[in-house]
Amino acid sequence: MNIERNIKTIIVKKPLKLDCGKTIENFPIAFETYGDLNLKKDNAILVFHALTGDQFVTGINPITKKEGWWSYAVGPGKAIDTNKYFVICSNVIGGCMGSYGPSHINDKTKKIFGTDFPVITINDMVNAQYNLLEYFGIKKLFSVTGGSMGGMQVLQFISNFPNKSKTVIPIATTSSHSAQNIAFNELGRQAITADNNWRDGTYNSNNTNPSKGLAVARMAAHITYLSKKGLQEKFGRKLQEREDLKFGFDADFQIESYLRYQGSVFVDRFDANSYLYITRAMDYFDLAKQFKGNLSDAFKETKAKFFIISFTSDWLYPTQENKDIVIALNSIGADVGFVEIESDKGHDSFLLDVPDFLNALKNFLNKSYLEN
Amino acid sequence: MNIERNIKTIIVKKPLKLDCGKTIENFPIAFETYGDLNLKKDNAILVFHALTGDQFVTGINPITKKEGWWSYAVGPGKAIDTNKYFVICSNVIGGCMGSYGPSHINDKTKKIFGTDFPVITINDMVNAQYNLLEYFGIKKLFSVTGGSMGGMQVLQFISNFPNKSKTVIPIATTSSHSAQNIAFNELGRQAITADNNWRDGTYNSNNTNPSKGLAVARMAAHITYLSKKGLQEKFGRKLQEREDLKFGFDADFQIESYLRYQGSVFVDRFDANSYLYITRAMDYFDLAKQFKGNLSDAFKETKAKFFIISFTSDWLYPTQENKDIVIALNSIGADVGFVEIESDKGHDSFLLDVPDFLNALKNFLNKSYLEN
Numbered sequence: 140m141n142i143e144r145n146i147k148t149i150i151v152k153k154p155l156k157l158d159c160g161k162t163i164e165n166f167p168i169a170f171e172t173y174g175d176l177n178l179k180k181d182n183a184i185l186v187f188h189a190l191t192g193d194q195f196v197t198g199i200n201p202i203t204k205k206e207g208w209w210s211y212a213v214g215p216g217k218a219i220d221t222n223k224y225f226v227i228c229s230n231v232i233g234g235c236m237g238s239y240g241p242s243h244i245n246d247k248t249k250k251i252f253g254t255d256f257p258v259i260t261i262n263d264m265v266n267a268q269y270n271l272l273e274y275f276g277i278k279k280l281f282s283v284t285g286g287s288m289g290g291m292q293v294l295q296f297i298s299n300f301p302n303k304s305k306t307v308i309p310i311a312t313t314s315s316h317s318a319q320n321i322a323f324n325e326l327g328r329q330a331i332t333a334d335n336n337w338r339d340g341t342y343n344s345n346n347t348n349p350s351k352g353l354a355v356a357r358m359a360a361h362i363t364y365l366s367k368k369g370l371q372e373k374f375g376r377k378l379q380e381r382e383d384l385k386f387g388f389d390a391d392f393q394i395e396s397y398l399r400y401q402g403s404v405f406v407d408r409f410d411a412n413s414y415l416y417i418t419r420a421m422d423y424f425d426l427a428k429q430f431k432g433n434l435s436d437a438f439k440e441t442k443a444k445f446f447i448i449s450f451t452s453d454w455l456y457p458t459q460e461n462k463d464i465v466i467a468l469n470s471i472g473a474d475v476g477f478v479e480i481e482s483d484k485g486h487d488s489f490l491l492d493v494p495d496f497l498n499a500l501k502n503f504l505n506k507s508y509l510e511n
Numbered sequence: 512m513n514i515e516r517n518i519k520t521i522i523v524k525k526p527l528k529l530d531c532g533k534t535i536e537n538f539p540i541a542f543e544t545y546g547d548l549n550l551k552k553d554n555a556i557l558v559f560h561a562l563t564g565d566q567f568v569t570g571i572n573p574i575t576k577k578e579g580w581w582s583y584a585v586g587p588g589k590a591i592d593t594n595k596y597f598v599i600c601s602n603v604i605g606g607c608m609g610s611y612g613p614s615h616i617n618d619k620t621k622k623i624f625g626t627d628f629p630v631i632t633i634n635d636m637v638n639a640q641y642n643l644l645e646y647f648g649i650k651k652l653f654s655v656t657g658g659s660m661g662g663m664q665v666l667q668f669i670s671n672f673p674n675k676s677k678t679v680i681p682i683a684t685t686s687s688h689s690a691q692n693i694a695f696n697e698l699g700r701q702a703i704t705a706d707n708n709w710r711d712g713t714y715n716s717n718n719t720n721p722s723k724g725l726a727v728a729r730m731a732a733h734i735t736y737l738s739k740k741g742l743q744e745k746f747g748r749k750l751q752e753r754e755d756l757k758f759g760f761d762a763d764f765q766i767e768s769y770l771r772y773q774g775s776v777f778v779d780r781f782d783a784n785s786y787l788y789i790t791r792a793m794d795y796f797d798l799a800k801q802f803k804g805n806l807s808d809a810f811k812e813t814k815a816k817f818f819i820i821s822f823t824s825d826w827l828y829p830t831q832e833n834k835d836i837v838i839a840l841n842s843i844g845a846d847v848g849f850v851e852i853e854s855d856k857g858h859d860s861f862l863l864d865v866p867d868f869l870n871a872l873k874n875f876l877n878k879s880y881l882e883n
Contacts (some may be wrong), residue, residue: 153585159758191727196539258758318742318766323733328760329730329774335707351705358701359731362694367826372691378799384795386531386630388700388787392794394690394696402701415760422764425748445753454826 145201146194146237158260158423165246168267169237170194170229173213174221176275182508185304186228186284186291187266190360191409192346193236193272195226197221202236203408209493221509224281227271231264231292233417235410238267242343242410250331253340253412261288261424265295272303277444282307282504286489287456288417290426294437294464298426301441306507309502310448313460313466315425320455323363324347326416327356331411340412353401353411361401366452366485370394397468414462423441427467434467445475446503448496450488476503517573518566518604518609518843519543523642530632535662537618540639541609542566542601546593547587548647550685554880555649556591557676559657559664560599562732562789563781565608568592569868574608575780583864590873595809595880602637603664603791607782610639614715624783625712633660633796637667643674645791654876658861659828660789663796666809666836668742670798673690673813674878678879680872682820683861686806686839687797692827695735696790699728703783712784727775733773738824738857742766797841806839816877817847822860848875 146169154164171194178181186196188208197213199206213219213226230238233256234307240255248255273279283293289381290312297307331337334352338345362370374394378384380405381391390396435436445468449461458479468475480496482488488496518541528537543566548555558568560580561648571578571583585591585598602610605628613628620627635845645651655665655676661685669679701842705708706724710717734742748765753763760770802808811818817840821833840847852868856858860868 230688254760258760300574315738315748318746318748318764319734319737319739320551321748321764321766322730325762325764325770326727326730326734329771330702330705330727332760333702333706335841355698355702358698361697362691365691367689367691367829373846374690376687376800378692388626388630388704390697391695392690392693394694398694398697399701421759428748453683457739459780472600508879 149274158265159257161257168229169473173226176225180277181223183280185280186281189289192469194230214402217313218497229268232267233259235413241412241459245502251343255261257272260420261291261295280304286310286405288421295440298437307443307445309451311456313456314464316422321422324422325353326359330355349411350406353406358402364457368486369483371426435471439471447477450482452483453486453488462472521646529629529635531629538611540601545598548597552649553653555597556654557640557652558603559661561659561661564600568600590869601640604639607785613784617669623715632792633663637664652676654678660681660793671812672807676815678737679815679817683825683828685828686836688794693794695741696794700787703729721783722778725778729777730770731772735827736859739853741857765844807843811843821851824855825858827858
């Protein structure tokens with residue numbers, strides 16, 4: 140285990156064959172843990188992060204100096220109680236927080252990969268992360284969970300490793316990326332590659348950065364994370380530090396200023412090529428297709444207990460897409476619970492202080508833990 | 512009347528004071544007409560175009576050589592029957608199809624305006640177009656209609672000129688741009704201004720064109736014009752001329768290819784600065800605010816007959832926002848009809864072959880015409 144710049148990593152020595160056909164080996168996986176692994180090693184929860192997340196789930200992220208992305212849900216006494224559970228989270232491969240990705244050096248060329256990095260899939264991400272179980276000597280996880288792309292990894296994980304988790308909690312996710320989801324991701328990719336500074340992905344070697352394009356991609360995505368109603372209630376037509384419209388192109392409205400801010404802070408912490416790779420992995424995700432169109436077959440080998448959570452105002456991964464997973468599980472008599480949480484906060488609900496959600500998550504985990 | 516490159520224009524000599532405080536005069540308004548004005552001059556319908564529309568409503572657009580944007584609705588025997596009605600449509604000021612806009616020469620500096628063009632509003636657009644009534648000697652229009660931003664102009668027109676139209680048909684629109692609408696427009700503007708070739712709006716003088724940024728703006732907007740369900744049914748996860756995923760960043764999915772195409776054809780016909788100005792006008796639109804928050808007051812002077820049309824799958828200007836207009840009209844006892852059309856085609860429904868919509872439009876017009 141190396142520790143460099145607050146990032147813990149394992150180097151995976153054994154070769155991993157990727158879906159694209161290429162094989163990677165001796166590659167780093169960066170991870171973080173919270174709480175303590177008990178003696179029986181049966182209290183571990185593997186958390187999977189979403190598109191722009193990382194391994195720093197809770198507390199202060201040592202790189203960005205901001206709160207971890209799931210601070211509302213994970214921590215001492217919280218829904219995922221780190222006094223009780225051992226939480227592991229790793230940066231996905233393709234990412235930019237220490238795990239093997241496009242900003243790493245290509246051993247063969249000694250240059251930064253850029254778009255020479257292999258296109259990876261959700262399946263590849265999950266197979267890479269499986270190495271952490273071996274590293275910690277965990278035979279079976281207590282739970283796997285995550286929202287959005289994290290939820291996709293949850294579904295893929297239990298499909299690949301049906302006996303490796305007692306419980307399974309996919310949140311605000313889908314078993315197959317829809318045309319609209321692909322469209323929004325493609326929009327983000329086009330914004331990045333339209334930036335002259337992207338330079339066919341070689342910006343790192345050229346000391347440039349497609350930050351304008353990446354900011355636009357982030358703004359587009361950010362709109363999809365919030366609900367129309369939530370935006371209206373929070374921002375409406377409120378003006379940004381002015382009495383009236385200015386008849387210009389500065390940010391007159393608070394929503395404009397907010398979006399610009401979201402774009403500008405994002406580029407400081409995220410790599411444009413990683414954005415391309417990770418959105419591509421999401422778009423490629425189609426679990427049913429892996430089982431000749433029968434989603435139920437993805438889960439037929441597992442005895443795990445499922446709990447699926449969706450949010451009323453999530454229009455990116457709406458309740459119906461979450462229900463499709465429930466239906467597939469029900470049709471094979473799996474142990475599955477489902478709750479749709481009332482929230483105006485859109486897709487982002489899973490990251491926010493939504494008490495009904497946090498309580499549901501906490502209660503499911505605690506009840507399942509008592510059955511341990 | 513000048514005719515240059517198939518574009519008919521009037522030059523408005525008298526000064527028009529804009530909402531921003533500036534005054535314009537001797538400015539061109541480009542327009543097109545279809546059908547014949549009858550002797551009583553009581554069969555004219557003023558059609559207002561949407562964000563990226565122009566005066567070429569139906570038939571082949573002489574500039575783009577493609578079908579006019581409302582060819583399904585307007586023409587001989589169609590809902591807006593040009594055998595019966597005299598249809599007038601003009602390019603909005605701020606636009607790029609002949610009416611006064613940012614690509615015109617600033618008389619004072621002898622340079623292309625760019626972002627020196629005054630910021631215009633929906634109110635300014637409507638006041639400019641009113642000159643066409645005087646030009647044609649029309650005392651009262653038979654109808655004013657349009658969808659999306661066209662619908663905003665419809666509402667503003669009847670508010671400004673309560674006795675100047677017998678009927679009023681706002682379609683798929685809103686009386687006030689929502690935070691989500693502003694957010695998507697701001698995204699488009701950011702995409703344009705992020706393009707190095709935009710050069711603070713002086714690209715015309717520099718022989719460059721921010722076509723990549725404008726294409727991204729168009730892609731973003733295009734996604735909002737279609738419904739999630741419609742996209743799923745039309746594209747789903749269908750692949751673009753390939754047997755399987757290619758594990759690269761080319762367009763694997765048809766939806767990606769479609770969006771790229773929409774972006775690329777748009778930049779050939781639209782001006783980036785006009786996109787900035789027109790989206791700004793939409794964002795500034797808040798009819799209730801003009802009447803101290805009471806939308807009903809916008810309509811209290813008119814005796815016109817209203818017919819408001821919305822579409823079930825339109826999430827950009829959803830039925831509720833159209834209903835808010837109906838409610839405001841009902842509360843002052845106005846003559847108002849309303850229909851919500853079942854369609855999976857999203858906001859674009861008003862431009863497409865949606866028979867229930869076209870029939871409703873036709874029947875309302877014909878019935879009202881018989882009462883003439």
